[in-house]
Every structure is written in C-alpha cells, then in structure tokens.
Amino acid sequence: MTKISTANVAEAIATFEANIDDRLSYEKSNSDNILSITKNFNTKVRKRANAATLTFFLKQKIDLNFMNKHNIQTKRMNVYACEKVCKLVDHINIDEYSRAIFKAARKLQENDSYLTREDAKHVCCTNHDTVKGERAALLADCRIQKLKSASTVSTQHSSSLHAMQTAHMLTVSRDDANNEIFVLDADNAHVKKLIAAIDKQDAA
Numbered sequence: 588m589t590k591i592s593t594a595n596v597a598e599a600i601a602t603f604e605a606n607i608d609d610r611l612s613y614e615k616s617n618s619d620n621i622l623s624i625t626k627n628f629n630t631k632v633r634k635r636a637n638a639a640t641l642t643f644f645l646k647q648k649i650d651l652n653f654m655n656k657h658n659i660q661t662k663r664m665n666v667y668a669c670e671k672v673c674k675l676v677d678h679i680n681i682d683e684y685s686r687a688i689f690k691a692a693r694k695l696q697e698n699d700s701y702l703t704r705e706d707a708k709h710v711c712c713t714n715h716d717t718v719k720g721e722r723a724a725l726l727a728d729c730r731i732q733k734l735k736s737a738s739t740v741s742t743q744h745s746s747s748l749h750a751m752q753t754a755h756m757l758t759v760s761r762d763d764a765n766n767e768i769f770v771l772d773a774d775n776a777h778v779k780k781l782i783a784a785i786d787k788q789d790a791a
Contacts, residue, residue, distance in 0.1 A: 589701050591645050600637070631669070643777070645777075664753075675756070689756075692757065710729045710731065710791060711740045712730070712735035712739075756778050757770065
C-alpha cells in the first residue's frame with residue numbers, strides 16, 4: 588500500500604478546494620440560484636476539506652474532481668451527493684439513507700441477490716412499497732421507519748447510490764434481463780469497516 592504523507596494530504600486539500608471553486612464558477616454561469624448553491628457547497632462540502640476526509644479520498648482512490656463529473660440524471664453531481672461522499676469517511680455517522688441502502692445491498696448479497704433502484708427507494712421510507720413478498724420481508728430491518736415524500740426518496744436514494752459509487756463501494760452492472768443492479772464490493776477496506784460499525788450499532 589502506498590504511504591500517504593502529510594504533503595500528499597495538503598496537496599489533495601488544495602486540489603479539492605480548487606475543484607470546488609471550479610464548480611462554483613460553472614454554477615455562476617449556468618444557474619439562476621448561485622447564492623444558494625454557493626452556500627450549500629461551502630457549508631456541506633468545502634467545510635469537509637480537511638485531513639481526515641482527504642486521507643480517506645486518497646486511500647479509496649476517489650477522484651478529487653468528482654463534483655465536476657457529469658452523470659445521467661444531472662449535468663453535474665448534485666450537492667447532496669457531494670456531501671455524502673465526504674460523510675462516508677465517518678463510518679459511524681453516515682447519513683440515514685446511505686446507511687439503509689448499504690444495509691440493503693449487503694443483505695441482498697448475503698442472500699444471493701443484488702440491490703436495484705426500487706430496493707434502494709423501498710428502504711428509504713415506509714411508504715414506497717413497490718418491493719413485495721419475500722424480498723420485502725428480507726429488507727424489512729433495513730428500512731428507515733419514517734414516511735417520506737416521493738421527491739425526497741428520489742433525491743436521497745439517487746444521491747446515496749452516486750456517492751457510494753464515487754467512493755468505489757458500489758459498482759453498477761446489469762442482470763440477465765438488462766435491469767440495473769448495484770454490487771457491494773465486499774473486499775473494499777472501507778466497506779468492511781462500515782459493516783463492522785453498523786453491526787456494532789445494531790447490536791447495541
């Protein structure tokens with residue numbers, strides 16, 4: 588394993604902050620809501636530009652320019668997904684949506700199946716019930732026990748999946764019917780830490 592030095596981390600912090608500046612320059616030219624976007628990036632993402640977060644990024648080989656990457660749903664990664672990538676460093680206090688989806692991915696793989704978008708939406712609340720039968724029963728203890736709006740579920744499940752893919756914890760693939768599936772990388776060191784942390788919390 589490559590040793591990560593203090594100089595490596597300092598350089599990464601500077602690069603990360605410069606990339607945030609690039610994103611805000613892009614938003615200034617392309618958004619009518621630049622004041623809100625700037626506030627969100629500064630309070631949710633820039634404030635996490637510290638040694639702990641950037642050491643995590645370097646260990647996980649996360650692209651430090653992830654906030655400027657394009658995806659299918661939006662022109663660039665939304666601020667909520669960017670924040671979630673940063674919060675993944677703290678395996679004890681990740682957001683509740685990412686925690687639920689992570690647990691669901693693990694539970695399904697332990698039972699010879701894989702996470703779908705519908706599964707991810709299903710565990711984000713108690714009122715999105717497109718998953719039925721044995722599969723729903725399997726995911727019952729992964730669900731957030733709250734009612735959520737359709738827009739919240741849509742935003743939160745997508746941003747959590749995007750964040751965990753960015754951190755190389757999940758990969759996206761297709762099953763034999765060409766349905767999108769998400770595969771948890773059980774060999775990933777951070778995935779193992781998160782599994783241990785969640786098991787400890789759930790046993791308490």
